[in-house]
Amino acid sequence: MDLTTSYMGLRLKNPVVASASPLSNTLDGIRRLEDAGAAGVVMYSLFEEQIYFQSFYIDYCLSHGTDSYAESQSYFPEMRDYNVGPDEYLRLIHDAKTAVNIPVIGSLNGATRGGWVEYARLIEQAGADALELNIYFLPASPYVTGEEVERRYVEILRDVKSTVSIPVAMKLSPYFSSVGDVARRLVDEGADALVLFNRFYQPDIDIENLDVTPRLALSQPHELRLPLCWVAILYGELLTDFAVTTGVHSYEDVLKSLMAGAKVAMMASELLKNGVGRVAEILAETERWMTEREYVSVNQMIGSMSRTHVADPAAFERANYMKMLASYKGRGQRPEAGGQ
Numbered sequence: 319m320d321l322t323t324s325y326m327g328l329r330l331k332n333p334v335v336a337s338a339s340p341l342s343n344t345l346d347g348i349r350r351l352e353d354a355g356a357a358g359v360v361m362y363s364l365f366e367e368q369i370y371f372q373s374f375y376i377d378y379c380l381s382h383g384t385d386s387y388a389e390s391q392s393y394f395p396e397m398r399d400y401n402v403g404p405d406e407y408l409r410l411i412h413d414a415k416t417a418v419n420i421p422v423i424g425s426l427n428g429a430t431r432g433g434w435v436e437y438a439r440l441i442e443q444a445g446a447d448a449l450e451l452n453i454y455f456l457p458a459s460p461y462v463t464g465e466e467v468e469r470r471y472v473e474i475l476r477d478v479k480s481t482v483s484i485p486v487a488m489k490l491s492p493y494f495s496s497v498g499d500v501a502r503r504l505v506d507e508g509a510d511a512l513v514l515f516n517r518f519y520q521p522d523i524d525i526e527n528l529d530v531t532p533r534l535a536l537s538q539p540h541e542l543r544l545p546l547c548w549v550a551i552l553y554g555e556l557l558t559d560f561a562v563t564t565g566v567h568s569y570e571d572v573l574k575s576l577m578a579g580a581k582v583a584m585m586a587s588e589l590l591k592n593g594v595g596r597v598a599e600i601l602a603e604t605e606r607w608m609t610e611r612e613y614v615s616v617n618q619m620i621g622s623m624s625r626t627h628v629a630d631p632a633a634f635e636r637a638n639y640m641k642m643l644a645s646y647k648g649r650g651q652r653p654e655a656g657g658q
């Protein structure tokens with residue numbers, strides 16, 4: 319069975335990649351992902367705020383002639399809980415490249431144009447095989463237009479592409495009026511892959527303490543449907559590679575992602591919840607399923623159920639929406655949890 323795939327020009331031994339998460343924030347964690355069979359690792363992100371904090375901190379110490387570490391650190395206390403600083407990040411990439419044989423993909427997370435994109439070059443220099451850009455921008459002002467938001471994505475990508483020669487993937491959210499148009503513009507700007515979709519972490523309201531609290535919930539399998547739908551729609555339309563992220567929990571999810579048109583299926587929640595050993599199980603089950611169905615390679619499967627390849631392309635469009643609603647009423651079913 320040929321499980322190999324290529325992603326942004328990187329040759330991968332199989333289509334399961336660990337997406338950015340705390341699983342990659344130590345060398346040991348990265349080794350364990352490789353040992354479990356992951357074909358590649360996306361590092362947890364280095365955040366724009368961390369980069370600016372570091373330069374702020376250096377300026378602060380130089381101008382005050384003293385190490386006011388505790389005071390200056392308090393500006394970004396939450397980052398210390400998640401993450402190391404920029405220097406350690408670069409060192410970890412460098413060390414990972416000597417410790418493992420699988421591709422290591424750096425990850426930058428930001429929302430503005432500016433000096434932090436210089437870190438793309440440093441991540442490349444540290445040895446990363448590719449870079450994933452997660453532009454996590456929440457246009458909280460009602461005066462920010464969709465066009466401004468989209469331009470920001472394109473401009474950040476342009477800045478990064480002009481700085482590095484390693485492949486660059488864009489990790490996107492699904493919250494655009496026209497996902498396809500944004501995706502096309504990013505591909506025109508040189509995105510080597512689109513990673514669909516990032517999850518937004520919505521805060522919750524604590525009604526007892528009248529507080530707004532951050533709440534991180536791991537994904538559920540039904541969340542796969544949104545990236546699956548968009549990869550299936552865009553595959554064949556845009557000349558780029560696709561990665562599915564969000565909701566990949568089982569070998570069936572990996573197979574669906576490939577059939578929709580993804581070159582790789584990325585996983586975080588399942589591995590955080592049930593351990594990195596799930597990669598090996600999922601790969602074994604994927605291989606077993608493919609053997610039973612007489613597939614000989616992963617490549618055979620990629621895009622086979624995309625909109626351009628299925629017998630009924632309307633299945634991905636509005637027509638199917640109406641059909642689905644009608645079939646519910648007709649059969650008196652209860653809606654499936656989470657589906658709609």
Ligand SMILES: Cc1cc2nc3c(=O)[nH]c(=O)nc-3n(C[C@H](O)[C@H](O)[C@H](O)COP(=O)(O)O)c2cc1C
Pocket residue numbers: 337338339340361362363364425427452489515516517534536537538563564565566584585586587588590
């Ligand atoms: C605890 C945690 C930390 C994460 N950290 C990052 C990060 O640093 N950068 C990033 O781009 N995505 C990050 N993600 C998002 C994941 O890479 C992934 O896209 C998302 O969880 C959806 O995939 P899943 O359904 O397999 O969890 C994080 C997710 C979790 C649960």
